[in-house]
Amino acid sequence: MSKFKLALGLHNHQPVGNFDSVFEEAHTLAYLPFINLLRQFSAVKLSLHQSGILWDWQEKHHPDYFDLIKEMVHAGCIELMTGGFYEPILPSIPDVDKLGQIDLLNRYLRRHFGARPNGLWLTERVWEPHLPGILSKAGIEYLPVDDTHFLYAGFEIDDLRGIFVTEEAGCTIKLLPIQKRLRYLVPFAPVKKVVEELKRQAERDPEGLAVYADDGEKFGVWPKTNQHCYTDGWLERFFEALCANGDWLEVITLGEAAQTESMGQAYLPTASYAEMLHWSLPAKAFMEYEELERWLKEHESLERYERFIRGGHWRGFLTKYDEANLMHKRMLMVSRLLEQFICDHPERAEVIDQARRHLYAAQCNCPYWHGVFGGLYLPHLRQAIFENIIKAEKLLAEKSKKVLVSVYDCDSDGRDEIVVRSSSLAAMFKPSAGGMLVELDSYENNFNLTDTLSRRREGYHRKLANAQRPDEVIGSDDTASIHDIVWTKEEGLDKLLTEDWHLKRCFIDHFLGPQASLEGFQMGQISDEGDYVLGCYEIIQDTGTATVVLRRRGHLWRFEGSKSVILEKRFYFGAGSETVSVNYLLTAEHEDISGVRLAVENNFNFQAGHADDRYVLYNGKRKEDSYLDAIVTHTGCHTVVLRDDWRRLAVAMSFDKKAEVWQVPIFTISLSEGGFEKVYQGTSLASIFTTDLKRGVPFEVTIMLFAGKIENMPRRFFRAGTEVAVGP
Numbered sequence: 001m002s003k004f005k006l007a008l009g010l011h012n013h014q015p016v017g018n019f020d021s022v023f024e025e026a027h028t029l030a031y032l033p034f035i036n037l038l039r040q041f042s043a044v045k046l047s048l049h050q051s052g053i054l055w056d057w058q059e060k061h062h063p064d065y066f067d068l069i070k071e072m073v074h075a076g077c078i079e080l081m082t083g084g085f086y087e088p089i090l091p092s093i094p095d096v097d098k099l100g101q102i103d104l105l106n107r108y109l110r111r112h113f114g115a116r117p118n119g120l121w122l123t124e125r126v127w128e129p130h131l132p133g134i135l136s137k138a139g140i141e142y143l144p145v146d147d148t149h150f151l152y153a154g155f156e157i158d159d160l161r162g163i164f165v166t167e168e169a170g171c172t173i174k175l176l177p178i179q180k181r182l183r184y185l186v187p188f189a190p191v192k193k194v195v196e197e198l199k200r201q202a203e204r205d206p207e208g209l210a211v212y213a214d215d216g217e218k219f220g221v222w223p224k225t226n227q228h229c230y231t232d233g234w235l236e237r238f239f240e241a242l243c244a245n246g247d248w249l250e251v252i253t254l255g256e257a258a259q260t261e262s263m264g265q266a267y268l269p270t271a272s273y274a275e276m277l278h279w280s281l282p283a284k285a286f287m288e289y290e291e292l293e294r295w296l297k298e299h300e301s302l303e304r305y306e307r308f309i310r311g312g313h314w315r316g317f318l319t320k321y322d323e324a325n326l327m328h329k330r331m332l333m334v335s336r337l338l339e340q341f342i343c344d345h346p347e348r349a350e351v352i353d354q355a356r357r358h359l360y361a362a363q364c365n366c367p368y369w370h371g372v373f374g375g376l377y378l379p380h381l382r383q384a385i386f387e388n389i390i391k392a393e394k395l396l397a398e399k400s401k402k403v404l405v406s407v408y409d410c411d412s413d414g415r416d417e418i419v420v421r422s423s424s425l426a427a428m429f430k431p432s433a434g435g436m437l438v439e440l441d442s443y444e445n446n447f448n449l450t451d452t453l454s455r456r457r458e459g460y461h462r463k464l465a466n467a468q469r470p471d472e473v474i475g476s477d478d479t480a481s482i483h484d485i486v487w488t489k490e491e492g493l494d495k496l497l498t499e500d501w502h503l504k505r506c507f508i509d510h511f512l513g514p515q516a517s518l519e520g521f522q523m524g525q526i527s528d529e530g531d532y533v534l535g536c537y538e539i540i541q542d543t544g545t546a547t548v549v550l551r552r553r554g555h556l557w558r559f560e561g562s563k564s565v566i567l568e569k570r571f572y573f574g575a576g577s578e579t580v581s582v583n584y585l586l587t588a589e590h591e592d593i594s595g596v597r598l599a600v601e602n603n604f605n606f607q608a609g610h611a612d613d614r615y616v617l618y619n620g621k622r623k624e625d626s627y628l629d630a631i632v633t634h635t636g637c638h639t640v641v642l643r644d645d646w647r648r649l650a651v652a653m654s655f656d657k658k659a660e661v662w663q664v665p666i667f668t669i670s671l672s673e674g675g676f677e678k679v680y681q682g683t684s685l686a687s688i689f690t691t692d693l694k695r696g697v698p699f700e701v702t703i704m705l706f707a708g709k710i711e712n713m714p715r716r717f718f719r720a721g722t723e724v725a726v727g728p
Helices: 020-038 052-061 063-074 095-113 131-137 147-152 180-185 191-204 225-231 234-244 274-279 283-298 302-308 314-320 322-344 349-361 379-396 459-466 518-522
Strands: 004-012 046-050 078-080 142-146 163-168 171-178 209-215 249-253 262-265 404-408 417-421 425-430 436-442 506-511 538-540 547-558 561-573 579-588 593-604 614-618 621-627 632-644 649-672 675-693 699-709
Touching: 004 020, 004 191, 020 052, 020 063, 020 225, 020 234, 046 052, 046 249, 052 063, 052 095, 063 078, 063 095, 095 131, 095 322, 095 349, 131 163, 131 171, 142 147, 147 171, 147 302, 171 180, 171 209, 180 191, 180 209, 191 234, 225 234, 274 283, 283 302, 283 459, 314 322, 322 349, 322 379, 322 436, 349 379, 379 675, 425 547, 425 561, 436 699, 459 649, 506 561, 518 649, 561 593, 579 593, 579 675, 593 649, 593 699, 632 675, 675 699
Parallel strands: 004 046, 004 209, 004 249, 046 078, 142 171, 163 262
Antiparallel strands: 163 171, 404 417, 417 425, 425 436, 436 506, 506 593, 538 547, 547 561, 561 579, 579 699, 593 675, 614 621, 614 632, 632 649, 649 675, 649 699
8 A cells, every 4th residue: 555755855055165164064063963863764765965065075075974875875765866066046047057067966976976866956946937948958857846836826735745747848847846834844843743744644645745855954053953953862753753654654755756646737936935035025025025924924814825925036136236246247257258268269178177167166056145044145155256257267268468348238237337357357347336346356366355245224134133142042842943033143233233325345436525424434324425426427438548437527515506526537457467547537617616525435355354364554554453344544644555464465555645544344234044143244445535626627636556466566555655664
C-alpha cells in the first residue's frame, strides 16, 4: 500500500566575499552536524543543494566533508541538485549566463561526486514565467518553488498535494510546491506538532505528498538554533519521529517526488516567497502592507484572503536601491563585453574562461537585495562583486594608451551617463543627478573607492523601539524564527536613524546656507541654498580630449530672491595616470553675490571605519582623531588623504585654495538575522570654499584627485603649506 510522502530538500550557501570565519562557523554549526546526524538515519533521504561558492570553500578547507557527501550519494541517501554556480537570481542575468552558471555547477558535481543532477534549486525561489524555456535547454526537469506562488495563481492550499507541470513555448518543467507552513514549523515548533501536521495531511490524502525545502543555516547558524537543533536534540528527535512513523510516512528526495503522478498544469505569476515580496517594497508600501496584514489578522481573515495580497517582486530592489541598480547594470556591461570578446577572439580560451569566472562571481545574488539578511547593506559583499567586475573588465577591455570616453544610458533609467576608462581608472558620471561621480574604480587595486550606501528609512525601522537583546528572548523548544522576532545588537541605534536625500557619492555640489553645520551634515540635513545636488547638468562635448565637462545654470535661493549662478566642472583624465584634475568655475550671471560657500561633497569607503591601518591625513599629518569614523572639522586644508595600509590603497585630494573640511562617517541601521546593527558605509567629506562672486567674473578652484596605490601617490598630496610631512 502506498504511503504518504514527505520530500525533503536542503539548501546551503555563503556569498562571494564573505569572511572565512563566517564560512567556518556555518560549516561547524550547521552543515557538518546536519550531515553527521543524517548518516545515522538510513530511512531519511533528502535532496541537497549547495552553491558552487560553498563547495569550493569546503573542498579547500574541509575535504573530509566531500567524503561524507560522496558516501551518502552512493548510498542513495542524498540526491544532489544543481543551480547557478555562484547563486545568481536567474531572471536577473542574461540567458547565456544562466546556461553557463548551471553548466559550471553540473560539471563540478559530476567531477567530484559522479552526480548528473536534473533538479535545480531556484535562487531565493525567484520565479518568472519565461524560465521553463531556458531551464529545459539546461537539462532541468524539476524544481521546488513555494506554495505561495501557486496561491497567487488562484490554487487552493488543499490542491497542492503533489507535483505540477508548467511550460513556456512547449518546454515543460515539473514544479514541487514547498509548504510555507512546514517552513515555519521546522525547526521552530515542537517535533510533535510537526508530526501532527503531517498526519493531518496524510489523513486527508493517504497517498499525497508534502514538500519541505529550506535553508540549511536555520539548522545551526540562525540565533540559538545550534543549541536548539543539536544540544537540545530537536533535529535528532525529528529524524527519530520520521522513522517511527514509517508505517504511514515515507521520506523521499525531491527527485523521487518529481517522478510521482502530476496533479495537472500550473502557470505561475512572477513571485518569490512572501517575505521577499514584502522586503522588495518601498518603505511606505512596506509599512502599509504590514498594516493590512495586521488588520486581516485582527478580523480573522488573513488565512482566507492573503493569497490576494502580495508585495512587490525581486526586481523592485533595483528601483528601491539605486546602488543595487548601478551594481547590477555594471555587471551587465561586463557580460556584454564578454560576449563581444568571445566573438572577436574565440581563440583566447584562457582569458575567456578567467573573465567568465569573474563575471559569474559578480552575479552572486546576495549584495543586490536586502531583507532580514544584511545583503546590500554589507560593504564587504558589495566590494567582492565590484572586485570581480573590475577583474573581468581588465581582462576583456580594449588595451589602449588613450583615455576612452563614452556617453550612453548605462543604468537603464532613460538618461545618459558618461563612462571614462583609462589603463588606471574607470569612472562613471550621472549628469542627470547633480553631475556627480557615482563610481571610481582603481584598476590596479581592483577596488571601487566610491562604493558607499545612502541612509534610508526602511519599513522595519519602526520595530527598533521594541527590539530586544538576544539573551532576553527564546528558550530551547520555543525557539522562534527570525521572521517572528526582532533583536538589536546594541542600545541607542534609534538615535542614528536618518535619511539621505541624495546618493552618497562624489563631487556633489552644495551651496551652504547660513544654518549649515557639521551636525546637520552628519545627519544628512545640511542647509543648502542651491539647486545643484539633484539638478540636471548639461554635457559639454570636448571633442578629442580626455575631459568630462558638465555645466549647470542654477540658482541660489536667498531671502531677497534667487541668484543665477553658472557652475561648470571639468574632469581631466590622463592616460596611465591615477590622478584626475577637477576644475570648478562659478560665475554669477546677473549680479554680485556675497558670502557664497561652495561645499564639494565626496564619499569614499575603505570598509573599516575604526581600524588602525585605515586613517585620514590632513595637510600631510596624522592626528589623534584620524579614524575614518571620526566626526571632525579642519580649517586651512591644502590636502586630505584617506589611507588603507592593509590594501596599500589611498584616495587623496589637494586644493589650490585653502578649504575648510568637514568629516563625518556614514552609518546605516539595518536588520540582519542577528538583529538590528550599525554598519559603517563610508566617510563623507565636505570641502568648503568661501568667496564673494563678482558678476561675470569666474571664481575658480582646482582639486587634484588621486586614487590608487600608496606608493604611486605624488608627493604634492603630503604637503602642509611649504612643509612636507609624509604620513606613517
